[in-house]
Amino acid sequence: MRRLAAAVVLLWLVVTLTFILVRLAPGDAAALLVPPTATPEDAARLRAELALDAPIAVQYAKWMGGLLRGDLGESFSQRRPVARVLREALPVSLGLGGSSLVLTFLVGVAVGTLQATRRGTIVDPVLTFATTAIYAAPSYWLALSLIAVFTYGATVWGLPVGLRLPAFGIRDPAGVETGWAAAVDLVRHAVLPVTVLAAVGAAGIARYARSTVADLAAAEWVRTARAKGLRSRAVYGRHVLANALPPLVVLLGLSLPGVVAGSVFVESVFAWPGMGRVMVVAIASRDYPVVMGATVLYAALVILANLAADLVLPLLDPRRDA
Amino acid sequence: MNRLARFSAVLLGVLVASVALVPALAATDPLAIGDVLATRLVPPVSLDALGHFHLLGTDRFGRDLFVRMMLAGRISLTVGVAGSLLAGVVGTVVGAAAAWRGGLADRVAMGVSDALLSIPRLILLLLCAALWQPGAATVLVVLGATGWMGVARLVRGEVLGVRAQPYVSAAHALGASSSRVLWRHVVPNALGPAIVATTLGVGNAILLESGLSFLGLGIQPPAPSWGNMIAGGRDLIVTAPWVAIAPGVALIVTVLACTLLGDSLRDRLAGERPRDIAERA
Numbered sequence: 001m002r003r004l005a006a007a008v009v010l011l012w013l014v015v016t017l018t019f020i021l022v023r024l025a026p027g028d029a030a031a032l033l034v035p036p037t038a039t040p041e042d043a044a045r046l047r048a049e050l051a052l053d054a055p056i057a058v059q060y061a062k063w064m065g066g067l068l069r070g071d072l073g074e075s076f077s078q079r080r081p082v083a084r085v086l087r088e089a090l091p092v093s094l095g096l097g098g099s100s101l102v103l104t105f106l107v108g109v110a111v112g113t114l115q116a117t118r119r120g121t122i123v124d125p126v127l128t129f130a131t132t133a134i135y136a137a138p139s140y141w142l143a144l145s146l147i148a149v150f151t152y153g154a155t156v157w158g159l160p161v162g163l164r165l166p167a168f169g170i171r172d173p174a175g176v177e178t179g180w181a182a183a184v185d186l187v188r189h190a191v192l193p194v195t196v197l198a199a200v201g202a203a204g205i206a207r208y209a210r211s212t213v214a215d216l217a218a219a220e221w222v223r224t225a226r227a228k229g230l231r232s233r234a235v236y237g238r239h240v241l242a243n244a245l246p247p248l249v250v251l252l253g254l255s256l257p258g259v260v261a262g263s264v265f266v267e268s269v270f271a272w273p274g275m276g277r278v279m280v281v282a283i284a285s286r287d288y289p290v291v292m293g294a295t296v297l298y299a300a301l302v303i304l305a306n307l308a309a310d311l312v313l314p315l316l317d318p319r320r321d322a
Numbered sequence: 323m324n325r326l327a328r329f330s331a332v333l334l335g336v337l338v339a340s341v342a343l344v345p346a347l348a349a350t351d352p353l354a355i356g357d358v359l360a361t362r363l364v365p366p367v368s369l370d371a372l373g374h375f376h377l378l379g380t381d382r383f384g385r386d387l388f389v390r391m392m393l394a395g396r397i398s399l400t401v402g403v404a405g406s407l408l409a410g411v412v413g414t415v416v417g418a419a420a421a422w423r424g425g426l427a428d429r430v431a432m433g434v435s436d437a438l439l440s441i442p443r444l445i446l447l448l449l450c451a452a453l454w455q456p457g458a459a460t461v462l463v464v465l466g467a468t469g470w471m472g473v474a475r476l477v478r479g480e481v482l483g484v485r486a487q488p489y490v491s492a493a494h495a496l497g498a499s500s501s502r503v504l505w506r507h508v509v510p511n512a513l514g515p516a517i518v519a520t521t522l523g524v525g526n527a528i529l530l531e532s533g534l535s536f537l538g539l540g541i542q543p544p545a546p547s548w549g550n551m552i553a554g555g556r557d558l559i560v561t562a563p564w565v566a567i568a569p570g571v572a573l574i575v576t577v578l579a580c581t582l583l584g585d586s587l588r589d590r591l592a593g594e595r596p597r598d599i600a601e602r603a
Contacts, residue, residue: 013437018449025453125326129578132585136577138529140536141552141570144559148567152560261442265533269556280537283448295449299440306440 003310007303014299015067015292019060022288033076033285050076063292072296073289075282082293085278090297092170093267093274097259100194104201104259105252109241111202112209116217117236127206135203140265143196147269150192165191168271193270197259208251212244246316250309257302327586330579337576341395344388350374352389353544363562378568381554387565391572394546399576401458401541402528405465409527410520412466413473414509417516420474421481422504432478435471443468447530451539461540465527473516480512487511518588525580532573548573 034043047053051062066073072082111131115124134142151167153159166189216222217240225235264276271277275294282290345352361370361384369375370384378387420431438446450464484490485508493503534540535549543550548569555566 010433010436010440013433014440017434017437018441021449022453129326132581133574133578136525136529136581137574138532138536138549138552138570140533141566141573144552144556144566145570148559148563257442258444261444264444264448265536268537279445279448283453286453291449295441295445298442298445302440302442 003307007307010303011296011300014303015064015296016060018292018295018299019063022291023056023059067296072293075290076287077282077285078287078290082289085290086275086293086297089273089275089278092272093260093263093276096190096193096197096263096266096272096274097256099190100197100201101252101256101259103194103198104205104255105248107198108202108205109209109245109248111206113213113236113241113244115206115210116213117232119214124210128210131203131206133203134199135207137200138265139196139200139262140269142199143192143266143269146192146196165189167192170272193263193266193272196266197263200262201255201259205248205251205255209244209248212247213240216240216243246313249316250313253305253309253312256305257298260301261298324586326582330582333575333579334583337395337579338399341392341399344392345396348386348389348392350386350389352385352393352546355383355385357384363558363565365562366564366568379562379564381551381565382558382562387551387568390546390551391548391569394548394551394569395572395576397458397541397545397547398528398531398549398573401461401465401531401547402524402576402580405462405527405531406469406520406523408462408466409469409523410473410516413470413519414477414513414516416470417474417477418481418504418509418512421478421485422500422508428478431474435474438468439471444530444533447534448537448539451534456534456539456542458541458545461531461534465530469523469527473519476515476519477509477512480515481508484508484511518584521587522581522584525577525584528573528577528580 034046044053051059054062063073070083072086074080075082075085078085111127115127118124147167150165154164170186170189213236217236222235222239225239230238260275263272263274264280266272267274267276268280275297278290279294281287282294357372361372361374361380362382364370364376364380364384366379366387367377368379370380374386376386376388378391380386381390416431416435420428441449446468447464450467451460454460454464481504490503490507493507494500498506531540532547532549532552535547536553538550538553541547541550543554551569552566552573555562555564555569558565
């Protein structure tokens with residue numbers, strides 16, 4: 001209960017800080033919204049209509065009041081409720097982020113464990129170099145490289161149709177398929193963006209998993225497990241991984257908002273209609289209500305993930321008390 | 323220092339030397355646009371129609387990519403290092419002051435830092451960078467403004483620990499003023515984790531700068547940065563892939579070297595925190 005209250009206070013702080021940040025910025029939203037032929041009077045009328053000419057404190061009170069009632073206001077440029085704009089975009093980003101997170105976890109833990117069990121061989125430094133390199137690569141650059149290979153290259157080199165992947169959008173613009181065909185179409189469009197996000201994420205998780213597993217493998221109870229004759233597979237599967245997983249699961253939860261935010265680049269390159277695109281477009285057009293709404297949503301995701309991590313960790317690891 | 327870290331240090335040294343020297347010594351001006359039709363989109367390691375050699379080829383305006391990349395490296399490296407340093411300094415001052423003063427100052431500082439940490443850093447960057455005038459100075463300030471919170475928490479924790487040490491009481495007893503004790507005796511002993519975080523932050527700052535520039539919100543053309551060079555090659559990715567690939571490789575090599583170097587520093591001084599990974603762009 002205390003934690004929940006703290007989370008609510010934190011969210012209020014975020015909202016207020018964001019409001020100040022957005023309104024401190026120079027630039028006039030109304031001037032950007034009116035058509036090029038508009039007169040200063042037109043701009044003034046629009047400013048009044050959007051309540052942009054009210055004192056900043058009044059605007060803040062109005063916005064907070066709306067937020068408490070679950071009303072995020074209306075988008076300046078699209079003239080429809082912000083909540084609806086976000087409701088359309090969030091599932092796209094969550095789907096993208098969620099599916100890549102699952103892949104991230106599986107690949108990252110596997111690679112990290114492999115490295116930890118192969119310490120002292122050539123496998124470990126090579127994989128360290130590889131994961132650090134991918135971790136260092138900007139996701140938009142990886143995305144462009146994959147497009148060069150799988151969209152363009154695959155066609156030029158005559159690879160099978162299954163490997164010629166679409167690079168843009170979330171579904172085939174000419175497609176009218178339903179059911180299975182539509183699902184296959186969606187998956188084909190998702191392969192490249194999910195791969196990019198998962199590759200970058202898995203590299204980070206692998207770096208963390210490697211050090212966690214290596215630390216645990218040095219513990220005395222691991223020596224005991226070996227001494228009683230368990231095979232390596234059982235030692236790692238039953239003992240080491242069981243202890244390494246709780247922090248990794250928590251890390252995964254903490255990563256979700258980051259992955260959703262990180263999809264700004266991937267959505268930009270692959271033209272996916274998700275949160276990242278909404279945010280970038282809204283910022284460019286000074287669509288304050290959408291910017292504010294999206295930021296609050298991102299912050300709520302982070303705070304929820306932290307809260308969930310705090311609550312889940314004691315369940316996974318009884319030694320830690322809440 | 324292990325082999326990977328030594329290799330990274332050498333690599334960074336070579337990189338710094340080449341971004342400093344290559345644009346100064348180059349025969350061609352990396353910003354000037356000449357005979358576009360004769361020189362544009364020359365593939366790597368070949369001659370253009372005028373007989374000039376281009377190691378990494380040319381972009382759509384016939385500008386030499388290698389020289390441009392090195393010039394971009396100046397901006398990217400400077401902004402990355404300075405941005406991370408700025409965040410480190412702000413974080414150290416805020417964290418130390420919060421722990422030292424305690425009470426309301428501490429609560430306010432940590433409240434603001436918690437709130438800012440609740441917005442994914444990339445989103446915070448977009449908010450700040452996009453709403454203000456884009457450019458190198460904005461990116462620098464914004465990197466500092468969005469990166470200090472982690473360092474502040476680390477320093478705060480360290481200062482609280484160091485404060486209990488006998489030599490701090492001794493300094494007080496000798497009549498040193500409160501601020502002298504803090505800055506001369508406590509902070510220097512609380513800097514270890516902050517230095518590691520700042521070093522590891524350099525690679526991240528370079529990546530974030532390039533990301534902003536890629537979205538058109540960071541360094542503005544014609545000034546080259548690795549991010550806006552990749553953006554410039556974006557629609558050429560099938561006809562002239564080297565335009566986007568080359569600056570990306572430079573970016574990866576730089577960030578890789580910074581990260582490996584920071585890793586080796588961290589292995590000596592502190593443990594990696596999950597948030598470092600979660601915050602990665």
